[in-house]
Amino acid sequence: MEYRKLGNTDLALSAIAYGAFAIGGTMWGGNEKKDSIEAIHAAIDQGITTLDTAPFYGYGLSEELIGEALKGKDRSKVQVLTKFGLVxxxxxxxxxxxxxxxxxxxxxxxxxxxxxxxxIIKEVEESLTRLNTDYIDLLQQHWPDATTPIDETMEAMEALIKAGKIRAAGLSNAAVELMKDAGKTFTPASNQVYYSMLHRDIEQELVPYAIENKIGLLAYSPMERGLLSGKYFENNQLKADDHRNGYFSQFDLKKVESFLTGIRPIAESKNATLAQLVLRWTTLQKGITTVLAGARNAEQAIANAQAMQFDLTTEELAFIATELNKF
Structure with missing residues (x-):
C-alpha cells in the first residue's frame, strides 16, 4: 500500500481508503453486520488504514460498525474520517x-x-460515541449549507481542532469559490469530491486550485457505485430498493460497456480485474490523495487493496485517456 500526506496536515492516508457508505445499508438494500466487520478488518490487514464514514450512512449504523470493528485495534495506526451536516x-x-x-x-x-x-459540535460528540473513539482524524462538512455562513462552519472546526476532538478539518462537495471563502477563516485540509472515469469535471478548476494550495482531494464514487466493475453487464439483478436502479440510468450504458470491453485487456495483462484497474487509474490522477472504495465483505476489501500491487505505463494511461475522450 502507498501512503500520502494530506494537504498541510501531518496525516498520511492510504492511497485506497475504505468507503463505508454501503455498509450503512440505507439506499443499498440493507447490510450484513458480520460481513461488514470482516470487510473492515480485511481492509486494515491489507494496509488500508483510512476509513471514511458519515453519520448519514445508515443513520449512524456505519459509524457504529467502524467503532465495533476497531475494538482491540491500535487506534494510532488507523485514520477515521467522518462528516457532519446532514440532519x-x-x-x-x-x-x-x-x-x-x-x-x-x-x-x-x-x-x-x-x-x-x-x-457541528453536537454531531461530533455523537460521532465520537458511535465510533468509540476520543478523536476524529479528519472531520468533513458533508454538503455545503447555503443557510449557514461558511466562516461559522470553519470557526467551529478550528475550535474542535484546538479542543483535540479532531486532528484536521475538510470540506466535501465544495466548489472552488466555497473553498476560497472557507480559507478566509481557516484553510481546509481537504475536499472530498465525486470523481470517476465518467465524471471528471473537477479536472478543470478544482484540481489545479487544490494542487496550488496544497489541499488534499479525496475521490468518492470512483467505481460509479459498481458500474465500472463491469459486473452489472454480466448480472444486472439489483434489489428493488437499491438506489442504483435509478442512478445507472444517467449513463449511456452501451457506451460504458464498450469502453470497459476496450480497456479489459489492460486489466488482464496485469492479472487484475476491471475494478482494480479503475481504482489504480484513479489513484494516479493529478491531485488525488486517496480514492474511496466501498466493500461489503472481506473478499471485496482485499481486492480493493490489491489494486495498488501493479502500475500503469505511460502508454496504457494514454490509451485509457483516448478511450475516455470518446464519451
Missing part, C-alpha cells in the same frame, strides 16, 4: 437547507443540510 432526526427544528426526502418503511424523512456551529 434526518428533526433536531435542526426546521433550520438549514432542505436537501431531499428519504422514504423509509412508508414514512417520509426530510434530510437537511445544516452546518451551524452548535450542530
Amino acid at each position: 434526518w432526526d428533526g433536531s435542526n427544528n426546521g433550520k438549514g437547507e432542505h436537501f431531499f426526502d428519504m422514504q423509509e418503511d412508508g414514512k417520509t424523512i426530510p434530510i437537511y443540510k445544516f452546518s451551524s456551529k452548535a450542530n
